[in-house]
Amino acid sequence: MLIVHKPDEIKAWVKSRRAEGSSVALVPTMGALHEGHLSLVSIAKEHSDYVVLYVFVNPAQFNDPSDLEKYPRTLERDVELAKSKGVDVVFAPSAEDVYPAAGGKLAGTCFVRAGSRAEGFEGDGRPGHFDGVCTVLSIMFNIIEPSAAVFGEKDYQQLQVVRQMVDDLQIPIEIIPAPLIRDHDGLALSSRNVRLTAEGRAQALVLSRSLASAVESVSSGEYDPTKLEQNVVQTVESSGEVKVEYASIVDAYSLEPVSRIQGPCQFLLTATVEGIRLLDNVRLEP
Numbered sequence: 607m608l609i610v611h612k613p614d615e616i617k618a619w620v621k622s623r624r625a626e627g628s629s630v631a632l633v634p635t636m637g638a639l640h641e642g643h644l645s646l647v648s649i650a651k652e653h654s655d656y657v658v659l660y661v662f663v664n665p666a667q668f669n670d671p672s673d674l675e676k677y678p679r680t681l682e683r684d685v686e687l688a689k690s691k692g693v694d695v696v697f698a699p700s701a702e703d704v705y706p707a708a709g710g711k712l713a714g715t716c717f718v719r720a721g722s723r724a725e726g727f728e729g730d731g732r733p734g735h736f737d738g739v740c741t742v743l744s745i746m747f748n749i750i751e752p753s754a755a756v757f758g759e760k761d762y763q764q765l766q767v768v769r770q771m772v773d774d775l776q777i778p779i780e781i782i783p784a785p786l787i788r789d790h791d792g793l794a795l796s797s798r799n800v801r802l803t804a805e806g807r808a809q810a811l812v813l814s815r816s817l818a819s820a821v822e823s824v825s826s827g828e829y830d831p832t833k834l835e836q837n838v839v840q841t842v843e844s845s846g847e848v849k850v851e852y853a854s855i856v857d858a859y860s861l862e863p864v865s866r867i868q869g870p871c872q873f874l875l876t877a878t879v880e881g882i883r884l885l886d887n888v889r890l891e892p
């Protein structure tokens with residue numbers, strides 16, 4: 607497995623693979639890899655001859671400087687995990703190489719503005735977040751030029767925002783969704799989980815449990831989104847330790863609100879535990 611830091615090097619490597627007639631899929635990450643990220647690698651391998659995984663903690667998508675500062679950085683371990691999963695190249699550039707015009711800073715540099723699917727939910731909780739995501743992905747897509755890129759349904763809104771970006775900007779890259787991976791007890795795997803205490807982690811289980819009971823309610827014929835949302839908020843906040851930021855049932859593709867569960871919907875849930883924002887979601891279908 608190769609470890610590459612410079613954009614020119616990864617560009618040349620991918621170009622050579624393409625010249626041989628091979629396909630290259632990209633797995634974008636911010637590192638601190640876990641089984642959720644590694645499942646994306648397995649899916650990328652099913653779709654292409656080679657897999658490039660990038661590790662870049664993107665300053666442009668953090669609206670809270672302390673969140674950026676506290677974000678776990680574990681490149682050595684990430685490289686080992688990527689290798690064990692059969693990644694071909696880990697691309698780990700510096701901020702100066704990703705945002706050269708601004709010398710690694712962001713002021714004055716060109717940004718991509720995310721489309722309508724970035725409105726609400728994470729878009730409200732983290733102003734500018736999806737513009738930062740779309741900007742770094744545009745840069746990485748231009749540097750690496752993969753034929754496909756894999757995104758986890760863990761960040762469900764992000765997946766739909768990215769799909770909208772490649773459609774609207776006519777970027778010739780296939781976007782492949784990957785199912786949300788959970789821990790043995792149901793907690794959605796996230797790089798942020800390491801910041802939870804044992805007690806906080808136990809409290810966080812209420813997110814996946816309440817969503818699982820929403821799925822059961824739909825199976826038993828409850829199709830009213832407002833009732834399902836209220837039940838989840840009540841359950842999650844019953845302990846008093848976990849604060850819901852949003853609990854919303856939306857159309858699974860447009861992310862528009864729905865008045866009844868008729869077609870595929872997604873229940874998006876974000877709550878704060880010990881000051882850490884945790885995201886979860888499930889598919890609801892009648």
Ligand code: AMP
Pocket residue numbers: 634635636637642643645646756757758759760761784785786787788794795796797
């Ligand atoms: P991140 O490093 O958090 O930016 O995540 C990189 C990619 O991994 C994104 O496409 C995420 O949606 C995906 N991902 C993170 N956690 C999970 C998970 N538990 N299951 C599936 N995909 C995940």
